[in-house]
Amino acid sequence: MTRPALRSLDDALPWLLAQARVLTATQQVSTFEADGRVLAQAVISALQVPPQDNSSMDGYAVRAADCAQPGAVLRVTQRIPAGTYGTPLNQGEAGRIFTGAPIPPGADAVVMQEDCEALGSDQVKVTQAVPLGQWIRRSGEDVTRGATVLTQGTRLTPAELGLAASIGLAHLTVAPRPRVALFSTGDELVMPGAVAPEAMAPGAIYNSNRFFLRAMLQRLGCEVTDLGIVPDQREATVAALRNAAAQHDLILTSGGVSVGEEDHIKPAVEALGELNLWQLAIKPGKPFAYGKVNREAQGSACHFMGLPGNPVSSFVTFLLLVRPFVLALQGATQTQVARTEMTAHFDWPRADKRREFLRVKRNAQGGLDLFPNQSSGVLTSAAWGDGVVDNPAGQTIAKGDTVRFVSFAEWLA
Ligand code: AMP
Ligand code: MG
Numbered sequence: 001m002t003r004p005a006l007r008s009l010d011d012a013l014p015w016l017l018a019q020a021r022v023l024t025a026t027q028q029v030s031t032f033e034a035d036g037r038v039l040a041q042a043v044i045s046a047l048q049v050p051p052q053d054n055s056s057m058d059g060y061a062v063r064a065a066d067c068a069q070p071g072a073v074l075r076v077t078q079r080i081p082a083g084t085y086g087t088p089l090n091q092g093e094a095g096r097i098f099t100g101a102p103i104p105p106g107a108d109a110v111v112m113q114e115d116c117e118a119l120g121s122d123q124v125k126v127t128q129a130v131p132l133g134q135w136i137r138r139s140g141e142d143v144t145r146g147a148t149v150l151t152q153g154t155r156l157t158p159a160e161l162g163l164a165a166s167i168g169l170a171h172l173t174v175a176p177r178p179r180v181a182l183f184s185t186g187d188e189l190v191m192p193g194a195v196a197p198e199a200m201a202p203g204a205i206y207n208s209n210r211f212f213l214r215a216m217l218q219r220l221g222c223e224v225t226d227l228g229i230v231p232d233q234r235e236a237t238v239a240a241l242r243n244a245a246a247q248h249d250l251i252l253t254s255g256g257v258s259v260g261e262e263d264h265i266k267p268a269v270e271a272l273g274e275l276n277l278w279q280l281a282i283k284p285g286k287p288f289a290y291g292k293v294n295r296e297a298q299g300s301a302c303h304f305m306g307l308p309g310n311p312v313s314s315f316v317t318f319l320l321l322v323r324p325f326v327l328a329l330q331g332a333t334q335t336q337v338a339r340t341e342m343t344a345h346f347d348w349p350r351a352d353k354r355r356e357f358l359r360v361k362r363n364a365q366g367g368l369d370l371f372p373n374q375s376s377g378v379l380t381s382a383a384w385g386d387g388v389v390d391n392p393a394g395q396t397i398a399k400g401d402t403v404r405f406v407s408f409a410e411w412l413a
Pocket of ligand 1: 210310
């Protein structure tokens with residue numbers, strides 16, 4: 001019997017993102033609290049930034065024509081600290097001015113104090129010739145009135161919070177946080193803290209996936225309900241899925257989606273809704289599943305994503321598939337992370353039928369080193385590495401080859 005070809009990531013991902021209808025109930029949040037949230041509305045400026053022409057130096061506001069030659073002596077007639085507004089400046093006059101203070105009417109240049117000599121308290125000698133417009137920051141050079149400062153779908157970062165604040169916005173309209181129910185399957189799993197390492201029963205392992213999955217969901221703006229560990233039983237799995245569907249936008253599970261007899265996730269999702277995707281041509285991460293769990297009482301359905309149990313498979317499929325999906329639920333315009341071309345400082349002589357994601361680290365020579373053990377169970381590879389090589393199916397790599405690199409820092413930001 002020939003098995004059907006696995007679905008490719010390039011084929012599955014656009015389809016998956018098309019399933020993610022943007023959550024509609026927008027929220028107003030304090031600009032202080034908006035880091036990492038996705039703008040549900042464009043931000044348009046009602047004012048110019050800076051509001052007036054102002055000085056970019058501590059020094060003297062002058063009329064450039066008065067200082068065409070070095071050595072001009074001017075009368076100091078006013079003092080303009082930041083936060084105040086000066087009076088008109090006449091010919092032959094200078095105004096003592098400080099960084100950020102508005103340029104007084106009549107002045108058209110600033111001389112920095114290092115280029116001046118004070119002569120007593122009310123006169124200044126300008127030692128250099130002064131070009132028109134020198135050291136003036138123009139009104140609107142940062143933001144003009146009516147400009148779209150941030151577009152809808154922007155995932156906010158600290159610089160953007162500052163920019164929003166600079167146009168006076170104390171609140172921003174953002175997409176709601178996706179409500180995600182997270183649970184692990186596996187009778188072998190034990191929570192750290194529940195049993196000491198020396199007391200672990202034979203066959204037991206600690207639940208590691210739950211820790212990085214929860215952290216990654218939270219970084220992506222999700223509200224996580226941690227439903228703990230669900231036993232490897234059909235009824236328990238069905239019950240957990242059914243209950244979670246009612247109150248969440250997405251159910252995310254790890255483990256139990258392979259082909260073993262103890263893998264109950266797939267039949268449970270099929271019993272409660274539909275399984276639309278199962279198995280992708282990627283390594284690690286082949287058993288990835290997507291489906292919908294019906295909310296019986298509400299006549300709607302909750303998204304379901306099932307990640308493989310092997311920690312590295314879980315980690316990588318989260319970044320490849322769950323991350324863009326939860327960003328799409330928030331209406332983010334940017335859901336993908338760029339690949340950078342880099343040089344392999346390693347050999348990978350065995351081509352795989354599946355597209356591979358190899359854990360690597362940038363070295364001091366500007367190339368990539370490979371973690372020696374690429375097993376999907378070895379989580380050290382993800383902690384040691386600072387990204388992956390996205391290696392096409394059927395491709396070997398020789399030292400010196402150009403490969404596509406994706407950095408964890410960018411992916412996890
Ligand atoms: P499964 O996908 O359930 O067949 O699990 C594949 C492998 O991943 C098995 O060796 C499991 O013990 C391991 N595994 C499953 N879930 C977790 C988890 N939450 N944390 C660490 N290892 C896990
Ligand atoms: Mg299992």
